[in-house]
Amino acid sequence: xxxxxxxxxxxxxxxxxxxxxxxxxxxxxxxxxxxxxxxxxxxxxxxxxxxxxxxxxxxxxxxxxxxxxxxxxxxxxxxxxxxxxxxxxxxxxxxxxxxxxxxxxxxxxxxxxxxxxxxxxxxxxxxxxxxxxxxxxxxxxxxxxxxxxxxxxxxxxxxxxxxxxxxxxxxxxxxxxxxxxxxxxxxxxxxxxxxxxxxxxxxxxxxxxxxxxxxxxxxxxxxxxxxxxxxxxxxxxxxxxxxxxxxxxxxxxxxxxxxxxxxxxxxxxxxxxxxxxxxxxxxxxxxxxxxxxxxxxxxxxxxxxxxxxxxxxxxxxxxxxxxxxxxxxxxxxxxxxxxxxxxxxxxxxxxxxxxxxxxxxxxxxxxxxxxxxxxxxxxxxxxxxxxxxxxxxxxxxxxxxxxxxxxxxxxxxxxxxxxxxxxxxxxxxxxxxx
Numbered sequence: 275x276x277x278x279x280x281x282x283x284x285x286x287x288x289x290x291x292x293x294x295x296x297x298x299x300x301x302x303x304x305x306x307x308x309x310x311x312x313x314x315x316x317x318x319x320x321x322x323x324x325x326x327x328x329x330x331x332x333x334x335x336x337x338x339x340x341x342x343x344x345x346x347x348x349x350x351x352x353x354x355x356x357x358x359x360x361x362x363x364x365x366x367x368x369x370x371x372x373x374x375x376x377x378x379x380x381x382x383x384x385x386x387x388x389x390x391x392x393x394x395x396x397x398x399x400x401x402x403x404x405x406x407x408x409x410x411x412x413x414x415x416x417x418x419x420x421x422x423x424x425x426x427x428x429x430x431x432x433x434x435x436x437x438x439x440x441x442x443x444x445x446x447x448x449x450x451x452x453x454x455x456x457x458x459x460x461x462x463x464x465x466x467x468x469x470x471x472x473x474x475x476x477x478x479x480x481x482x483x484x485x486x487x488x489x490x491x492x493x494x495x496x497x498x499x500x501x502x503x504x505x506x507x508x509x510x511x512x513x514x515x516x517x518x519x520x521x522x523x524x525x526x527x528x529x530x531x532x533x534x535x536x537x538x539x540x541x542x543x544x545x546x547x548x549x550x551x552x553x554x555x556x557x558x559x560x561x562x563x564x565x566x567x568x569x570x571x572x573x574x575x576x577x578x579x580x581x582x583x584x585x586x587x588x589x590x591x592x593x594x595x596x597x598x599x600x601x602x603x604x605x606x607x608x609x610x611x612x613x614x615x616x617x618x619x620x621x622x623x624x625x626x627x628x629x630x631x632x633x634x635x636x637x638x639x640x641x642x643x644x645x646x647x648x649x650x651x652x653x654x655x656x657x658x659x660x661x662x663x664x665x666x667x668x669x670x671x672x673x674x675x676x677x678x679x680x681x682x683x684x685x686x687x688x689x690x691x692x693x694x695x696x697x698x699x700x701x702x703x704x705x706x707x708x
Contacts, residue, residue: 301572303346303438304343304345306433306521307521308340308426310339310340310358310423310427312396312418317422318331322396322413323361323394324495326597327495329400332498334499335499337507338502341357341358341359343356343433344472344523345437345438352380352384355483356386356387357524358389359390359396359506360423361395362389362391362399363388363398364402364664364665365664366404367401368663369382371423373428374427377431380431383576385663386574386620386631388525390526393489393490393491394503395500395503396419397413398665399412401416406612407611409604410599412599412600440475441481441569442473443625444470444566445625446561447468448466448556450553452535453553454488454532454535456638457533460639469557469560478519480519480520484508485658486526488533488534489529490526492504493542501543503546503550504537504547505524505550506550508553508554508557509554510554511550511557515554516558516561525657525660528638529636529638529660530636537549570625571624576618577619578619579694581617581687582687582690582691582694587678587683590605590683614633617633618633620659623653627655628655628656630644630657630699630702630706632662632696633665634661634667634669635667635684636695637669637671639671640658644703647703651704666687667684668685670682
């Protein structure tokens with residue numbers, strides 16, 4: 275049975291009145307889903323997450339991988355959230371997708387692109403024009419794959435623009451205790467699944483954004499089929515449970531030291547399906563319980579920061595050199611040529627929901643700190659989106675960097691990177707929340 279709020283919405287729309295208070299400003303949104311599965315076009319497809327694959331192309335498709343576009347229009351200005359089943363999203367994917375879409379008024383500083391971090395999705399370095407190392411352990415740049423992916427995302431942007439309609443929104447949070455653990459043995463774990471639901475002008479669910487913090491590492495280097503992993507299964511579960519016409523988008527969190535916990539099955543494919551289904555059921559249940567309301571505040575902010583001098587960690591060659599085929603002779607060229615010198619940070623606030631981005635893999639303790647800063651400003655439903663609009667590696671505290679380990683070898687800006695990034699992100703979050 276439709277609740278009284280939805281009945282009121284239908285009545286007001288039917289009478290041409292709209293929601294009270296929407297005469298001054300009204301959020302419109304459009305969604306689109308496009309396949310970014312290069313094998314559909316017979317393009318050799320390199321999978322992300324593991325140097326041990328040595329750029330061996332995928333053997334086939336287990337499940338289609340997608341990019342999804344949620345386009346916003348507020349007071350005549352356009353902005354977007356784009357999610358993709360890739361291990362990371364280099365900035366050139368954002369720039370070239372927007373150039374191909376050619377949508378007037380939509381600029382890179384208003385587009386947050388988030389990677390799911392599926393370890394059976396596309397390798398981000400394969401899509402990165404800065405990658406001139408020709409190193410199979412890292413991933414060899416593919417013009418074909420980049421062109422295919424950006425052409426498809428551009429198509430999605432245009433389709434989402436054509437689907438713009440008035441929306442109402444609601445946010446909520448569910449606790450998924452026990453479904454993740456800290457792989458570095460720290461006490462920090464983020465159990466929150468934070469969700470944003472958008473309904474169309476008829477009061478029907480239209481789009482759901484799920485934010486949940488967990489690595490895409492149910493898949494190992496031995497799984498050689500293209501897949502969205504557990505996050506892909508989660509999105510399909512939400513869409514199936516909520517019915518036709520609903521699009522589910524996923525953003526990961528500060529997952530640098532967080533792994534999925536408790537996946538069950540006799541194979542990695544079964545484990546990914548089990549885990550994704552259970553997260554998806556919880557997300558759909560939460561979404562179903564929410565009652566969207568008119569949008570009274572909408573803000574997108576972005577700033578680009580200069581990064582510290584690039585350098586490898588002291589233990590890089592000992593711990594990760596062999597895995598990634600990098601020697602003392604090639605280390606400097608790899609670090610200097612492939613890594614960004616600047617990093618974009620984003621903040622998106624809709625009513626009592628706020629999302630702040632980090633362009634890499636931050637430790638969970640930093641994600642919790644950012645959420646606390648937003649809550650202190652009165653944000654009821656804060657979340658952190660990791661792996662967004664470029665990739666700068668792991669974002670660690672000074673103590674964790676000096677403790678070393680795998681995460682430190684994938685952090686390339688010295689021990690001060692974490693304090694810099696999180697300090698800037700915190701300031702952006704606070705300014706946007708006010």
